[in-house]
Amino acid sequence: MQVLVIGGAGYIGSHVVRRLLDAGHKVHVLDNMYSGREENLFPEAGFTRGDILEYGPLATLMQQGWDAVVHLAAFKAAGESMVKPEKYSVNNICGTVNILNAMSESDVRRFVFSSSAAVYGEPEYLPVDEEHPARPENYYGFTKLEIERILSWYDKLRGIRFAALRYFNAAGYDPEGRVRGLERNPANLLPVIMEVALGTRERLDIFGDDYDTPDGTGIRDYVHVSDLADAHLQAMDYVSAQDRSLVVNLGSESGISVKEMVETARRVTGEKISAHVTDRRPGDPAKLVASSSRAHELLGWRAERSDVETLVRTSWEVYKGH
Template sequence: MRILVIGGAGYIGSHVVRAFLDAGYRVTVFDNLSTGTRDNLFGEAEFVHGDIMQSARLAGIMADGYDGCVHLAALKAAGQSMLHPEQYAEANLVGTINILNAAAAVSLGAVIFSSSAAVFGSPQYLPIDETHPKEPENFYGFTKLEIERLLAWYDRLKGMKYAAIRYFNAAGYDVAGRICGLERNPENLLPVVMEVAAGIRPQLAVFGDDYPTRDGSCIRDYVHVSDLATAHVSAFEYIRDQGESLSVNLGSEQGISVLEMLERARIITGRPIPAIVTGRREGDPSELVASSKKARDLLDWKPLFSDADTLISSTWRVYQEKYLQ
């Protein structure tokens, strides 16, 4: 079967491509390489350079014949989305409409969408399950929720089945070492910690140590990117076999605090990793943890690599190869 992975040269996208290739699928990557990298492309997968804003080009690619597509192309910095909503509206909303229209024109069987825990906003209870109120607190989260609503309408009106996979905190790298492309200008905790360990940044800023958590720092649910990737394959196969759309949360269900991640990273890397405590960031909830029960029940999914040590060691290997060889 053939799968089109839009955004397949990016950090998460390359792991998704690898998972489909490992499962025996024929894969084509469609990417504009604005944030993705050629280092993340595989010889077994076809590569097409293109942009989701090019509706005619998208239509031509879709017409080549695919059984499904994975949509990972988006702007994703929550803070930037509040400063430049027009950019996020165009890239995330208009770009997705272009994808859906091209897919609908060829009656594509399934769209697997990279959604986000940002659709929920601040937690009203923990762990966060799929029925949790969806009240995004930044424009990025708003675009993800609106895309989920678009998908539901295209399912209702066009019969296009979809899976909305809501990531919590993606981290780690392929444990077999087959993916080595680093994210550009990372903002998430673990790659920033690795940049400090590798000497690229002078220190880590810990945003607050006075939260009502076990050590005062924020707690987040980190899920290994390879665990996320296998869920995309399972979601496609669920749609193929059951003919139903679905929305699922994906997390490890085990929260790790900022200070816990920092301390484990110091031990695993053998580096001091200087850090300073600064003020809280506006809008940072003290704790975010997912319930992944629905994914377990429907997709038989479980995280295999999402413990802190594997997250850190698999990431550190890539940074060592890039900066310390």
């Protein structure tokens, strides 16, 4: 298949590109390089520097006969989205509508969308499955949910079959070391821990150690980025073969606490990794884990690399090289 990967120079996008290439697909990347890295581009994949907000060039590129489009080009900082909603409205929502309109004009009918577990908001029960109420608590999560709603209409009105993949916490790096570019301005736990281990960040702040969990720190569901890449390939194959859309969670179904991640990183890196306990952040639940049973059933997908040791080890192999 000929696949256009939008945002394919980013952290998750580059892993998706690598997986598609490994599977024998012809891949072309569209990226504005706002958060992408040139070192994440593979010579066997084509590349166009462009922006989803520039409709003319986007529509021209879409006319090149793609069998499927994978869309990972979004702003994703939940905190920033609450103070800069305009930025997230324009890029995430308007940009995705541009993609869908260009696809519709060019008769491209297969779409894989990077959604987020942020669509759920505060968990009402665990594990969180796809039937859980969707009540996002930040504007970023709202944009992802709104795009899913738009997708359901384009499915109905334009025959664009989509897979909306609701990620939990992406982490880790390609175990074979083929993706080396670091995330720009990371805010997630593991990259912050890696920066402290390298000495480029002074310390890690642990937001609360008095939760009702075994060690008192929050527990989250982390899924290895290469497992996510597998899911994109499987979702694309499903949408193409079944000619139907789907929405699925992608999580490991087992949680890792902040302290567990820190202690594993200290052991793997051999570094002290200074950590300071501070106040809880408003709205942070004690535990958040996924049910991925629908992805198991429909896609045959499993999180096979998402244990804490692999997450930390593959991250450190990349970070220590920088």
